[in-house]
Amino acid sequence: MGSPMAQNLIKAGCDVTVWNRTKSKCDPFISLGAKYRSSPEEVAANCDVTFAMLADPESAIDVACGKNGVLSGMGPGKGYVDISTVDGATSKMINGHIKATGALFLEAPVSGSKKPAEDGQLIFLTAAGDRSLYDSVAPLLNILGKSRFYLGEVGNGAAMKLVVNMIMGSMMASFSEGLLLSKKVGLDPNVLVEVVAQGAISAPMYSVKGPSMVKSHYPTAFPLKHQQKDLRLALGLAESVSQSTPIAAAANELYKVAKAYGLSDEDFSAVIEALKAKSDDSA
Ligand SMILES: NC(=O)C1=CN([C@@H]2O[C@H](COP(=O)(O)OP(=O)(O)OC[C@H]3O[C@@H](n4cnc5c(N)ncnc54)[C@H](OP(=O)(O)O)[C@@H]3O)[C@@H](O)[C@H]2O)C=CC1
Numbered sequence: 465m466g467s468p469m470a471q472n473l474i475k476a477g478c479d480v481t482v483w484n485r486t487k488s489k490c491d492p493f494i495s496l497g498a499k500y501r502s503s504p505e506e507v508a509a510n511c512d513v514t515f516a517m518l519a520d521p522e523s524a525i526d527v528a529c530g531k532n533g534v535l536s537g538m539g540p541g542k543g544y545v546d547i548s549t550v551d552g553a554t555s556k557m558i559n560g561h562i563k564a565t566g567a568l569f570l571e572a573p574v575s576g577s578k579k580p581a582e583d584g585q586l587i588f589l590t591a592a593g594d595r596s597l598y599d600s601v602a603p604l605l606n607i608l609g610k611s612r613f614y615l616g617e618v619g620n621g622a623a624m625k626l627v628v629n630m631i632m633g634s635m636m637a638s639f640s641e642g643l644l645l646s647k648k649v650g651l652d653p654n655v656l657v658e659v660v661a662q663g664a665i666s667a668p669m670y671s672v673k674g675p676s677m678v679k680s681h682y683p684t685a686f687p688l689k690h691q692q693k694d695l696r697l698a699l700g701l702a703e704s705v706s707q708s709t710p711i712a713a714a715a716n717e718l719y720k721v722a723k724a725y726g727l728s729d730e731d732f733s734a735v736i737e738a739l740k741a742k743s744d745d746s747a
């Protein structure tokens with residue numbers, strides 16, 4: 465996700481500096497004219513605003529607060545925008561450390577996958593006490609996304625993102641059951657995809673991913689391991705306010721099975737494989 469975003473900023477003429485743990489992934493952007501720095505600290509020290517797009521809470525904390533991390537390069541007049549999908553506690557913790565340096569912080573998780581990221585069509589769910597940073601990076605968010613929501617206090621962006629992805633994970637698990645059931649009772653699952661697309665339960669996700677799921681192809685847009693991470697974090701959020709979420713809990717178990725089958729880096733639609741395996745077990 466960080467790659468297409470960096471590419472769009474460069475194409476729009478922004479002065480972009482890149483860093484990634486695996487350096488080779490920076491090479492295409494250096495070829496396009498981006499500068500390279502050898503640590504998050506150096507990026508932060510040399511840029512007015514630093515964007516981070518990281519896998520999970522652990523990597524977000526490590527890159528922000530770890531050795532040679534963003535914190536060491538932050539200070540008054542600078543801003544840090546974390547786009548990674550994390551939980552509210554992680555976001556608040558990073559916010560606290562960044563603010564202590566005199567810099568400003570925004571949490572800004574996004575909805576939308578690889579293609580929307582390439583097309584600059586992401587939906588930004590941004591939240592922070594730092595409205596001034598939100599306003600000053602708005603032109604950059606407009607390059608990367610098609611819409612943005614300012615949600616107030618830090619933690620609200622993370623919560624909104626987790627609720628959305630909790631729904632998405634359950635939808636995909638349910639769709640997978642439907643595809644397999646239709647096939648087992650002698651229907652053509654391709655026709656099911658078309659029927660679903662015409663009615664009230666239509667969703668771009670079903671139309672885009674359904675045809676390849678029928679062919680057992682799962683080209684990765686949103687890695688399955690991240691969908692399971694988001695369900696896990698959403699269940700934690702639900703637990704924190706005693707909200708019952710039995711559907712999401714069942715979906716989470718399915719994604720865990722899919723991970724155990726080695727499908728972590730496949731697209732999250734590969735969760736259907738866990739159901740195929742379960743059906744085989746009971747046959
Ligand atoms: N893919 C999607 O459709 C969407 C994803 N998201 C969220 O965006 C985030 C990124 O997703 P995506 O790009 O798909 O994920 P990837 O797994 O493709 O990329 C993860 C990035 O995090 C880096 N990283 C992982 N662990 C560490 C670490 N310990 N220290 C430093 N860097 C680390 C990776 O570096 P390296 O290259 O070295 O491995 C890589 O740059 C996730 O939080 C995901 O939930 C949100 C919306 C859509």
Ligand SMILES: O=CC(=O)O
Binds near residue numbers: 549574575576629686
């Ligand atoms: O977080 C994933 C997405 O597609 O949005």
